[in-house]
Amino acid sequence: MQTLEVKLGDRSYPIHIGKGLLEQADLVLPHLKRKQVAIVSNTTVAPLYMPTLVKALETAGVNVIQIILPDGEAYKNTETLNLIYDALLKHRCERSTTLIALGGGVIGDLTGYAAATYLRGVPFIQIPTTLLSQVDSSVGGKTGINHPLGKNMIGAFYQPKVVLADINTLQTLPPREYSAGVAEVIKYGLIRDADFFDWLERNMPQLMALDEQVVSYAIYRSCQNKAEVVAIDEHESGERALLNLGHTFGHAIENAMGYGVWLHGEAVAAGTMLAADLSQRLAWLSEQEIARISAIFQSANLPLTPPKLSPEKYLALMQLDKKVADGQIRLVLQQGIGKAVMTADYDKALLNQTLEAIAA
Amino acid sequence: MQTLEVKLGDRSYPIHIGKGLLEQADLVLPHLKRKQVAIVSNTTVAPLYMPTLVKALETAGVNVIQIILPDGEAYKNTETLNLIYDALLKHRCERSTTLIALGGGVIGDLTGYAAATYLRGVPFIQIPTTLLSQVDSSVGGKTGINHPLGKNMIGAFYQPKVVLADINTLQTLPPREYSAGVAEVIKYGLIRDADFFDWLERNMPQLMALDEQVVSYAIYRSCQNKAEVVAIDEHESGERALLNLGHTFGHAIENAMGYGVWLHGEAVAAGTMLAADLSQRLAWLSEQEIARISAIFQSANLPLTPPKLSPEKYLALMQLDKKVADGQIRLVLQQGIGKAVMTADYDKALLNQTLEAIAA
Secondary structure (H helix, E strand, O other), X not given: OEEEEEOOHHHOEEEEEEOOHHHOHHHOHHHOXXXXXXXXXXXXXXXXHHHHHHHHXXXXXXXXXXXXXXXXXXXXXXXXXXXXXXXXXXXXXXOOOEEEEEEOHHHXXXXXXXXXXXXXXXXXXXXXXXXXXXXXXXXXXXEEEEEOOEEEEEEEEXXXXXXXXXXXXXXXXXXXXXXXXXXXXXXXXXXXXXXXXXXXXXXXHHHHOOOXXXXXXXXXXXXXXXXXXXXXXXXXXXHHHHHHOOHHHHHHHHHHHOEXXXXXXXXXXXXXXXHHHHHHHOOOOXXXXXXXXXXXXXXXXXXXXXXXXXXXXXXXXXXXXXXXXXXXXXEEEEOOOOOEEXXXXXXXXXXXXXXXXXXX | OEEEEEOOHHHOEEEEEEOOHHHOXXXXXXXXXXXXXXXXXXXXXXXHHHHHHHXXXXXXXXXXXXXXXXXXXXXXXXXXXXXXXXXXHHOOOOOOOEEEEEEOHHHHHHHHHHHHHEOOOOOEEXXXXXXXXXXXXXXXXXXXXXXOOEEEEEEEXXXXXXXXXXXXXXXXXXXXXXXXXXXXXXXXXXXXXXXXXXXXXXXXXXXXXXXXXXXXXXXXXXXXXXHXXXXXXXXXXXXXXXXXOOHHHHHXXXXXXXXXXXXXXXXXXXXXXHHXXXXXXXXXXXXXXXXXXXXXHHHOOOOOOOOOOOHHHHHHHHOOXXXXXXXXXXXXXXXXXXXEEEEOOOOHHHHHHHHHHXXX
């Protein structure tokens, strides 16, 4: 097992990465205020991993409430959030009850937001079961839900007490979702860690084959990159925005197609290709670099081509992005592999060319 | 104008108290990230004070969005919260848009919670227009909404950038609501400020007659007391709980009768009498002190007698209180005027006597 510390002052917390962590109640116990937890999971993950976790905790004398939600991004909304509140209130859960998220990003975001807001805040533990949530949403405390008018529009910054990334859970992850997680791993290389990008190019076959050591290292290094960024900028006023490479385009894709049709990581991969295309038009990326980026996404079985929507549609959806300031769409763009910048100071005509090329 | 600083590190903020503050845009301007605000008010307050505020801000070059909600505690719920989100999204409000709450406690709590959660947090200014909200909810950053199973069950701690308490707005406050506010003013004297309690006994006629100087001083000293408590204990782990004198009983009353039937301050007054009754049974309060407490509530036209519900009903509703720990109802009780304690260590039989005396 490897352990990484996310350094955020009195909100610091450890991330444990390894095999079989679900069975180790001693990783959870030191973080409980009292021996009562409510585990939130979904109908897909619960049958696979809930019994193991519940058994470990109950054996350690913990009182466990189970809250099982429908599965899917489409349920990351107010109604599902209310199911969590209702269950907590029905069981008279107090401020000393710890919420545990057992599942992917949707479960983590919903549970974290419920923890941030139930009784104005109760403790929260993350057990991410997808690669995407292990390398992304488990670090940084972003929680929230979608709104019919936009993704993650409602939420809070709220840090967990501990994160357990059990790589055993990746065995049951559908290949498409695994690839979507790899998209975010690649992102860390692209925005700030050229060495990691090189390492990923060399180790992609082993990563795709779920080689234990390679997977562990990829998660560790991804979390390390994210933790460094978040430590500098917890509330996303500056550098943290770089983590949104491909996301302004990506959110537009997810929103246009209906949440859940494209996986988040798939939308980010296609969105990153659009950001790369614009970066190339700005002469910030070479043709060779573009080729490397598309090759690595391809080797992870990720889509390179975004859905054919009109430039106007893309622009309208991109206007909903949280990084929009004074009406300007700020984009994360590449200045070479391993270096990203956020800027609203790009030629809008070139952005139109990028968007028009999609429709062509 | 008097100004008080609530000291909370980098979340510190000033409270301005005086006449005609609504017209002074210069009190608002230094706190805006950019010249765009969304003012949230209700159908009762907006016709009275929205035009003055909007005119002052627009004259100063601020772009103003108005969000007008139905009036009443019954609307402090998810549905009304969504009306705020919908309006903000429809107007494409960004993280730099400041939300302004213009109204009483319900508007403050709803708007503050919307600000805490919209795009994971936007700036927030409070302009409380009732005595209760000026002396209570404007200090301390408690925001939130009710749930069918309990009051303020969903929420966040989120501090405003500035508070304007314009005492002109009290001229139009219905007398019953004004009295409800006085209940919370008296509370500060009871829990921690015996001198203030004495002053209130002497000045109650002027306070009830809206004498400008007396009202200003009462608001200032109330906010000062609350600010001191909150500075020590922002997240309500200890001393802050003392502010809930009368609230565990009071919330049970409000919940049982249906939110909005009893005003919050009325329920707190009757609840404080119950806490005093139990304190007397514990021999912590004398008969004379009980007489002073009931006399001061009476002189403020506040109800002393709680609704006749069974002890079982009271206990069940009190179990929902956020201060319940390990299933024990922790109560704020009096050890003399000017000294409150929170404790679960009281004779439960005496609590039953207090509750049985209601039904008798």
